[in-house]
Amino acid sequence: MTPQAPQSIVIVGGGTAGWMAAVAFGRLMGPAGVRVTLVESDAIATIGVGEATIPPIRTFHAMLGIDENAFLQATGGSYKLGIRFEGWSCPGESYIHPFGQIGTDVVGVPFAAQWLRAHQVGMADPLAQYSLEARAAEAGRFSRPIANGDSPLSRIGYAYHFDAGRYAAFLRTQAEQRGVVRREGTIERVETGPAGIAAVHLANGSRIDGDLFLDCSGFRALLISGALGTGWVDWSEWLPCDRAVAVATSADAAPLPMTRAIAGPAGWRWRIPLQHRTGNGHVFSSRHLSEDEATAQLLADVEGKTLGDPRIIRFATGHRERMWSGNCIALGLAAGFMEPLESTSIHLVQSGLQHLLRLLPTGKMSMPASALVDRYNRVMTAEFVRIRDFLVAHYHLNARPERFWRERAIAPIPDGLADKLALFRAGGRIFREADELFNETSWLSLLTGQNAPVEGYDPICDAVPLHVAVRRLAQIEQVVGASLNHMPPHADALSRIAARESRR
Numbered sequence: 484m485t486p487q488a489p490q491s492i493v494i495v496g497g498g499t500a501g502w503m504a505a506v507a508f509g510r511l512m513g514p515a516g517v518r519v520t521l522v523e524s525d526a527i528a529t530i531g532v533g534e535a536t537i538p539p540i541r542t543f544h545a546m547l548g549i550d551e552n553a554f555l556q557a558t559g560g561s562y563k564l565g566i567r568f569e570g571w572s573c574p575g576e577s578y579i580h581p582f583g584q585i586g587t588d589v590v591g592v593p594f595a596a597q598w599l600r601a602h603q604v605g606m607a608d609p610l611a612q613y614s615l616e617a618r619a620a621e622a623g624r625f626s627r628p629i630a631n632g633d634s635p636l637s638r639i640g641y642a643y644h645f646d647a648g649r650y651a652a653f654l655r656t657q658a659e660q661r662g663v664v665r666r667e668g669t670i671e672r673v674e675t676g677p678a679g680i681a682a683v684h685l686a687n688g689s690r691i692d693g694d695l696f697l698d699c700s701g702f703r704a705l706l707i708s709g710a711l712g713t714g715w716v717d718w719s720e721w722l723p724c725d726r727a728v729a730v731a732t733s734a735d736a737a738p739l740p741m742t743r744a745i746a747g748p749a750g751w752r753w754r755i756p757l758q759h760r761t762g763n764g765h766v767f768s769s770r771h772l773s774e775d776e777a778t779a780q781l782l783a784d785v786e787g788k789t790l791g792d793p794r795i796i797r798f799a800t801g802h803r804e805r806m807w808s809g810n811c812i813a814l815g816l817a818a819g820f821m822e823p824l825e826s827t828s829i830h831l832v833q834s835g836l837q838h839l840l841r842l843l844p845t846g847k848m849s850m851p852a853s854a855l856v857d858r859y860n861r862v863m864t865a866e867f868v869r870i871r872d873f874l875v876a877h878y879h880l881n882a883r884p885e886r887f888w889r890e891r892a893i894a895p896i897p898d899g900l901a902d903k904l905a906l907f908r909a910g911g912r913i914f915r916e917a918d919e920l921f922n923e924t925s926w927l928s929l930l931t932g933q934n935a936p937v938e939g940y941d942p943i944c945d946a947v948p949l950h951v952a953v954r955r956l957a958q959i960e961q962v963v964g965a966s967l968n969h970m971p972p973h974a975d976a977l978s979r980i981a982a983r984e985s986r987r
């Protein structure tokens with residue numbers, strides 16, 4: 484049977500996921516006459532965290548015609564060049580996972596391989612020295628990419644930090660301008676039918692029906708789980724943290740253009756600098772630390788004045804067995820969750836939307852609807868799995884002394900990660916499959932930053948004599964240093980945006 488194109492789309496939930504979906508569908512399907520309705524309840528708060536992102540969000544914003552300056556101004560946002568991991572391999576050590584790409588091929592041989600070989604014999608500096616993003620993050624500098632030949636300035640990789648509440652409000656304005664209709668009310672009952680979901684019923688007695696339903700109702704997963712009973716794949720054996728405590732503090736210093744992830748006795752703390760405040764949180768395992776202890780550890784570490792009371796968030800790590808079931812697609816927390824160590828949740832919403840827009844029935848497709856659904860579920864599950872493996876590596880590769888960390892170091896790891904580590908051990912090789920989210924720079928930063936075992940070097944390096952490679956590495960480092968001098972302080976970049984927006 485040829486799948487029918489949806490004429491009416493209902494989005495359940497007005498958090499980050501719901502409003503991202505609303506802007507996307509409003510912009511891309513509204514012009515074709517598709518009705519888009521978003522239902523949210525003023526009585527049920529959004530999760531209120533989720534403030535650090537990764538570079539693909541810029542592609543998403545570009546696709547939706549979102550102006551970067553207006554967005555940063557509206558959300559109190561700041562730029563982000565990477566994440567500094569503090570105390571992960573052992574207390575006192577730190578490394579940066581920078582965005583972008585580190586170095587360039589050295590005479591046809593990948594930078595990573597040449598740097599590793601030279602570093603092993605003491606002839607290369609620490610990895611971060613070759614990354615413009617890492618050095619700028621530490622120095623508190625930022626510039627958008629500028630056309631400058633082959634310079635690293637022309638390919639700066641960056642993302643944002645923003646205030647989650649303000650982001651949803653900003654997206655709401657954009658969505659409503661594109662014809663999305665917002666309905667306020669609490670859903671009391673979900674009506675199912677042959678296609679899956681038939682309608683949602685609000686407490687005020689109204690009924691909202693549609694052809695396609697997006698479940699963006701957060702951890703409640705009202706439709707995909709509550710109504711359709713879709714199962715849950717539990718990953719707590721790989722990622723056992725199951726709580727977070729979050730609190731905002733005043734922004735007393737200029738925001739650094741990076742997120743900080745600080746390892747602690749049974750988890751880690753985040754610090755996300757915005758223009759008007761700093762977001763702080765502590766992700767931990769409740770088997771190893773009580774909520775009171777975790778809160779005390781967080782409050783002992785924050786800088787600035789706390790704004791409001793610390794808030795505990797309980798979560799489970801894993802994903803829905805089928806994120807698309809019948810005529811219902813779950814996005815955001817309703818689809819699954821992994822801790823925010825690499826800021827990947829909002830990305831997964833974006834990625835889900837992009838896949839969905841490519842796979843939605845058009846009425847002209849000759850394949851059965853089930854083939855589209857299966858493809859979506861396969862692709863999204865694979866994305867979750869790859870991100871999971873990257874996160875698990877942060878916990879596995881540690882030499883910290885506490886019980887939580889000793890357990891993580893010896894716990895079994897997923898096969899895909901075990902393969903990656905084995906390949907790296909045998910000559911420092913990193914193999915990226917075509918559409919993997921994390922590139923060679925990401926894996927190299929993580930594996931060397933957390934002292935993953937490595938024996939020897941990649942034989943491909945022998946194509947270039949060591950002294951030639953060392954000379955080339957020195958040139959790369961020198962170009963990065965010179966480029967850094969062209970980058971203004973991050974705070975200046977933000978003030979210029981504020982000044983420009985206030986003149987509008």
Ligand code: FAD
Binds near residue numbers: 536699703
């Ligand atoms: P929510 O924000 O929970 O929104 C749910 C919506 O559903 C609300 O509007 C609510 O009113 C509505 N709703 C629920 N029930 C009903 C009902 N019965 N009737 C009507 N409406 C209803 N992601 C990142 O990318 N980067 C980060 O740094 C990051 N940090 C995080 C830290 C923590 C501790 C957690 C838990 C998550 C973090 N995330 C992060 C994830 C990120 O916050 C979420 O992916 C994102 O906010 C999407 O949430 P959501 O819209 O799915 O759910």
